[in-house]
Amino acid sequence: xxxQRVQAIAKASGDTIPAEFIRPETEQPALTxxxxxxxxxxxxxxxxxDENNLVSLISNASQEWSFFQIINHGLPxxxxxxxxxVGREFFELSDEEKEVYAKVPGSDSLEGYGTKLxxxxxGKKAWVDYLFHFIWPPSSINYKFWPKNPPSYREANEEYAKxxxxxxxxxxxxxxxxxxxxxxxxxxxxxxxxxxxxxxxNYYPPCPRPDLALxxxxxxxxxxxxxxxxxxxxxxxxxxxxxxxDAKYITNxxxxxxxxxxxxxxxxxxxxxxxxxxxxxxxxxMSWPVFCSPPADMVVGPLPQLVTEENPxxxxxxxxxxxEYCKLNKIPQ
Ligand SMILES: O=C(O)CCC(=O)C(=O)O
Ligand SMILES: [Fe+2]
Numbered sequence: 001x002x003x004q005r006v007q008a009i010a011k012a013s014g015d016t017i018p019a020e021f022i023r024p025e026t027e028q029p030a031l032t033x034x035x036x037x038x039x040x041x042x043x044x045x046x047x048x049x050d051e052n053n054l055v056s057l058i059s060n061a062s063q064e065w066s067f068f069q070i071i072n073h074g075l076p077x078x079x080x081x082x083x084x085x086v087g088r089e090f091f092e093l094s095d096e097e098k099e100v101y102a103k104v105p106g107s108d109s110l111e112g113y114g115t116k117l118x119x120x121x122x123g124k125k126a127w128v129d130y131l132f133h134f135i136w137p138p139s140s141i142n143y144k145f146w147p148k149n150p151p152s153y154r155e156a157n158e159e160y161a162k163x164x165x166x167x168x169x170x171x172x173x174x175x176x177x178x179x180x181x182x183x184x185x186x187x188x189x190x191x192x193x194x195x196x197x198x199x200x201x202n203y204y205p206p207c208p209r210p211d212l213a214l215x216x217x218x219x220x221x222x223x224x225x226x227x228x229x230x231x232x233x234x235x236x237x238x239x240x241x242x243x244x245x246d247a248k249y250i251t252n253x254x255x256x257x258x259x260x261x262x263x264x265x266x267x268x269x270x271x272x273x274x275x276x277x278x279x280x281x282x283x284x285x286m287s288w289p290v291f292c293s294p295p296a297d298m299v300v301g302p303l304p305q306l307v308t309e310e311n312p313x314x315x316x317x318x319x320x321x322x323x324e325y326c327k328l329n330k331i332p333q
Contacts, residue, residue, distance in 0.1 A: 005129050006204075007205050062262075063270060066273035114129070203286055222293070230249065233249075
């Protein structure tokens with residue numbers, strides 16, 4: 001039998017949700033979201049012409065938060081608007097039309113339309129459907145997973161990928177300088193121009209009990225870095241000072257997550273960010289993270305420049321595909 005999508009479950013729900021969507025109390029948003037005065041997630045002006053200053057802002061935010069928003073990043077508003085529009089239109093298609101792109105059961109690839117990613121504790125389910133496919137470089141793209149409808153889907157996604165490249169390059173450059181290594185070092189260590197951009201579209205239908213359910217449960221991204229745009233419905237939270245705090249929605253900002261591969265390369269100086277997403281009672285929330293990750297066979301480990309006798313390597317060297325396999329199957333790294 002076909003897996004039931006959350007979109008269909010949401011349509012059929014009255015004011016309750018099936019038991020498998022009710023999180024344990026330690027995870028329920030109503031009990032665990034912090035709502036008091038707390039420092040705001042850093043917002044960084046990416047057009048700052050003072051490079052040294054920008055390096056220290058990015059480096060501090062990466063060390064203290066592992067998470068920040070960038071503004072004035074140069075991504076054309078039109079490109080983002082179109083990406084969001086075609087993604088939303090895809091999820092508004094009939095179930096049959098969407099199922100054409102379903103993830104191949106049992107395949108190693110993340111690509112395709114689906115409902116479940118990581119194995120979850122106690123069989124709990126996440127209130128989200130998603131679509132995954134590569135958008136860059138061209139050699140990584142499998143158009144089989146790119147919706148043909150709406151017809152402008154392909155053009156909008158290609159344009160967005162192209163606009164994102166200089167921003168990712170600049171970010172990796174600033175992160176390198178923040179570690180005191182040369183500007184090209186992190187990019188090369190994650191594959192250079194073979195760095196892969198995997199787009200995920202998260203679709204969180206309205207949920208009758210947003211106090212009890214979660215969208216994506218707590219996790220760190222296994223990417224090097226993730227750049228995300230949400231729709232206007234707030235829901236992304238990060239763990240800071242042991243509390244879950246909301247990332248405020250800022251129009252036209254790009255949200256940056258430090259992922260596991262940068263944590264490994266930096267030998268722990270930058271940590272990957274623990275985050276989760278909540279859902280909304282009336283509104284559909286959507287988000288478009290792009291996971292920038294090394295190619296499958298690339299071996300990633302702490303940068304030799306950062307490993308000394310006083311600061312020995314804290315992480316193993318591992319092929320990215322092996323890292324991914326362990327992470328998805330909850331096998332200790
Ligand atoms: O929807 C969000 O804002 C976050 C989603 C996320 O963390 C993920 O898909 O990895
Ligand atoms: Fe994530």
